[in-house]
Amino acid sequence: MIKKFIVASAVVAASVGSVNTAVAGGLSQEIVEAPVVIPVAPVLTNRFAGGYVGLGYGHVVSSDDRVGMVDQTTNLLTGVLGDLDLEGGAAILQAGYRWANGNLVYGPTLRVRGGGIDAELTGTSTGSSTVNWEAALRGNLGYTVTPSLLLYGFVGYTYAEVEYDVAGAINVAETVNFGGVNAGLGAEYALNDNWSLFGEYEYAGYEGKNLVDPAINQHTRPTPDFHSVNIGVNFSF
Numbered sequence: 001m002i003k004k005f006i007v008a009s010a011v012v013a014a015s016v017g018s019v020n021t022a023v024a025g026g027l028s029q030e031i032v033e034a035p036v037v038i039p040v041a042p043v044l045t046n047r048f049a050g051g052y053v054g055l056g057y058g059h060v061v062s063s064d065d066r067v068g069m070v071d072q073t074t075n076l077l078t079g080v081l082g083d084l085d086l087e088g089g090a091a092i093l094q095a096g097y098r099w100a101n102g103n104l105v106y107g108p109t110l111r112v113r114g115g116g117i118d119a120e121l122t123g124t125s126t127g128s129s130t131v132n133w134e135a136a137l138r139g140n141l142g143y144t145v146t147p148s149l150l151l152y153g154f155v156g157y158t159y160a161e162v163e164y165d166v167a168g169a170i171n172v173a174e175t176v177n178f179g180g181v182n183a184g185l186g187a188e189y190a191l192n193d194n195w196s197l198f199g200e201y202e203y204a205g206y207e208g209k210n211l212v213d214p215a216i217n218q219h220t221r222p223t224p225d226f227h228s229v230n231i232g233v234n235f236s237f
Contacts, residue, residue, distance in 0.1 A: 046100035047190050048142070048150050048236070054198065056092035056232020058113050063087060063226035065129065067121060069170050070210075072217045081169055084119040084129040086226050091115055094232075098140070105142040105150060111135070117226075125168025129224065132175075134160040134204065136182040148190040158182035158204050164211065164222050172211040172220060180206035180225070188234065200230040 063086040069079040096109035114133035121127035138156025145151055158180050165173040186200035208223035 046103070046105060046144060047147055047193065048105050048144060048188065048196075049098055049100035050236055051097045052095070052234045052236040054092070054094045054232050054234035056094070056198070056230055057089055058092050058202065058228045058230040059089040060087050060117055060226045060228045063119070063224070065119070065222055065224045067125075067127065067166060067220055067222075069218050069220055072212065072219060078218060079169060081125045081127075081166065081220075082121050082123050084121050084127060084164075084222070084224075086117050086119045086129060086131065086224060088116040088118055090117050090131070090134075092230060092232055094234075096140070100144075103144045105140075105144060105152065107140055109136075109138050109140055109154070109156075111138070121166065123168075125166060125170070127166035127168075128163070129165075129222065130163040131224075132161040132163060134158060136204070138182055142188075150188040150190075151186075152188070153183075153185050155181070155183040158206070160204075160206060160224075162222070162224060166220060170213045170216065170218055170220055172213055174211055176209055176211070176222065178206035178209065178224065180204060186230075194236050196234045196236065198230075198232055198234055202228050202230055204228070 065084045067081040067084055068077055071078050090113045092111060092113050094109055094111040096107055098105050098107035112133065112135045117131040119129045136156055136158040138154045140152050140154045142150045142152025160178050162176050162178060164176050182204050184200050184202035186198055188196050188198040190196045205225035206223065208221045210219040210221050212219040
């Protein structure tokens with residue numbers, strides 16, 4: 001009887017050892033949870049933010065500058081000789097920088113334009129007006145309607161050097177520097193990350209200056225202003 005009990009105890013002990021070995025062998029290993037991956041939203045950047053340089057062409061579509069004669073003593077108008085309305089086109093070189101806040105885009109532009117803008121006066125008196133060069137520093141504010149399309153407006157200060165010559169009833173010939181206001185609207189379309197096309201309407205109006213003919217004690221006061229359409233290409237970096 002005792003012998004049978006000892007054999008049965010040994011069998012039970014062996015079974016328990018087998019179970020412990022199985023557990024230790026990995027049949028009931030600790031479960032490791034998979035790491036939770038939180039997706040990160042992509043950082044959206046505005047295509048038009050950053051520095052840029054550009055080349056273009058501007059064409060004057062409308063202008064107004066009447067040539068009058070004014071008495072120096074009485075300051076009364078004594079005659080009108082005609083108009084020196086500027087026309088023609090000029091090359092554009094520009095550079096600027098833009099910041100973006102969401103869809104809003106803003107920043108300064110320095111633009112230089114020169115060559116080909118002039119006017120002729122014919123009749124009993126003759127004359128000419130030629131814009132040698134013009135420079136404008138302007139602030140731009142725009143909105144990206146789509147990632148590739150920017151609509152914007154601008155306003156700033158413009159400065160120009162003009163050759164002015166009238167002969168006949170009054171005789172003046174001077175190189176005049178004018179300061180004035182510059183404003184307009186534009187659109188820019190991105191072709192890729194670097195290149196874009198732009199088109200603008202621009203107004204430039206200048207403060208007049210008196211040019212005196214001392215022989216007759218009279219002056220004329222050129223006050224050039226003109227409206228132009230600009231087109232060109234920008235390279236962003």
